[in-house]
Amino acid sequence: xxxxxxxxxxxxxxxxxWWWLASAALRGAxxxxxxxxxxEGWQADLGGVSGGGFPLRLRAGLSDIALADPDxxxxxxxxxxxxxxxAYWPGDVRVALDARPILLASxxxxxxxTMQDGVLALNLHPGAALELEALGWTAAAWRVxxxxxxxxxxxxxxxxxxxxxxxxxDFEARADAFAPGGDIRARLRLSDSFPxxxxxxTLNATVTFDRPWDKRALDTARPQPRxxxxxxAEARWGDLSLNFAADLSVDSAGIADxxxxxxxxxWRRILDLAQASGTLLQRMRPQAESILRTLAExxxxxxxxxxxxxxxxxxxxxxxxxxxxAPRLILR
Numbered sequence: 363x364x365x366x367x368x369x370x371x372x373x374x375x376x377x378x379x380w381w382w383l384a385s386a387a388l389r390g391a392x393x394x395x396x397x398x399x400x401x402e403g404w405q406a407d408l409g410g411v412s413g414g415g416f417p418l419r420l421r422a423g424l425s426d427i428a429l430a431d432p433d434x435x436x437x438x439x440x441x442x443x444x445x446x447x448x449a450y451w452p453g454d455v456r457v458a459l460d461a462r463p464i465l466l467a468s469x470x471x472x473x474x475x476t477m478q479d480g481v482l483a484l485n486l487h488p489g490a491a492l493e494l495e496a497l498g499w500t501a502a503a504w505r506v507x508x509x510x511x512x513x514x515x516x517x518x519x520x521x522x523x524x525x526x527x528x529x530x531x532d533f534e535a536r537a538d539a540f541a542p543g544g545d546i547r548a549r550l551r552l553s554d555s556f557p558x559x560x561x562x563x564t565l566n567a568t569v570t571f572d573r574p575w576d577k578r579a580l581d582t583a584r585p586q587p588r589x590x591x592x593x594x595a596e597a598r599w600g601d602l603s604l605n606f607a608a609d610l611s612v613d614s615a616g617i618a619d620x621x622x623x624x625x626x627x628x629w630r631r632i633l634d635l636a637q638a639s640g641t642l643l644q645r646m647r648p649q650a651e652s653i654l655r656t657l658a659e660x661x662x663x664x665x666x667x668x669x670x671x672x673x674x675x676x677x678x679x680x681x682x683x684x685x686x687x688a689p690r691l692i693l694r
Contacts, residue, residue, distance in 0.1 A: 453486035616690035
């Protein structure tokens with residue numbers, strides 16, 4: 363019995379020592395990250411870091427945070443972040459976002475994000491490379507607003523990135539009851555009878571990169587996509603429906619080669635919204651409508667677009683005819 367007590371006491375002392383060292387390392391690494399950003403020329407303000415979580419968790423509570431990247435013109439300001447990880451492996455990190463308003467700024471303007479139960483989860487493989495195993499962002503009700511009022515809101519948010527093997531990752535994105543605000547509806551000239559929220563807004567894809575995501579993505583350069591299987595990107599809103607699927611290979615210059623499938627119901631109404639929002643210039647409307655009408659009629663239903671486009675040589679092709687330039691798929 364005495365030996366058992368001694369062994370238990372030694373094990374408790376060793377674990378307590380490990381927890382203290384790991385907790386101090388987590389808080390030190392957090393502070394060091396902010397210091398490194400400041401050296402790079404960022405605004406990187408941190409009011410304080412508190413610890414806790416003994417005996418099974420490591421915790422770093424951050425307060426009064428302000429980050430701004432002058433090169434990208436992006437900034438975020440929040441009252442608190444709560445970082446937690448299991449004491450046995452600090453590579454499985456959970457970040458709880460503050461439920462109070464979070465200030466966001468970009469070259470497009472300033473806005474406020476309010477999010478209930480917002481959580482970022484990061485799972486890393488053991489090892490010096492800190493290779494990414496999974497990344498997720500989930501939340502309950504959230505909204506983004508600016509001086510004009512609510513811009514967008516939804517009942518939930520799911521964004522996930524899961525490693526399947528090596529540099530291949532599955533992606534999922536979903537927002538339930540996604541609803542543009544009054545200012546956006548007014549610019550799109552939507553009537554009061556038009557549904558408030560999307561019926562569906564989802565994305566599922568598998569992407570193979572040139573290397574796995576690990577700490578080099580922050581230290582050096584981002585991994586670049588080399589194979590994209592877009593299983594489904596779907597947006598349904600009232601009588602509007604837009605679906606995409608794709609199977610693409612991407613070279614080192616970001617030029618994609620493969621097939622893009624598009625299905626669009628009530629496509630003329632979609633053009634109306636694109637023109638009202640400024641995405642489609644008025645002078646380009648007749649040309650776009652003529653092309654889409656021809657494609658829809660070829661599919662057998664003049665109100666539904668169902669077409670496969672080929673991407674090659676930096677352009678979209680319909681059969682052998684180039685119809686538009688294609689974007690280069692490069693992660694900066």
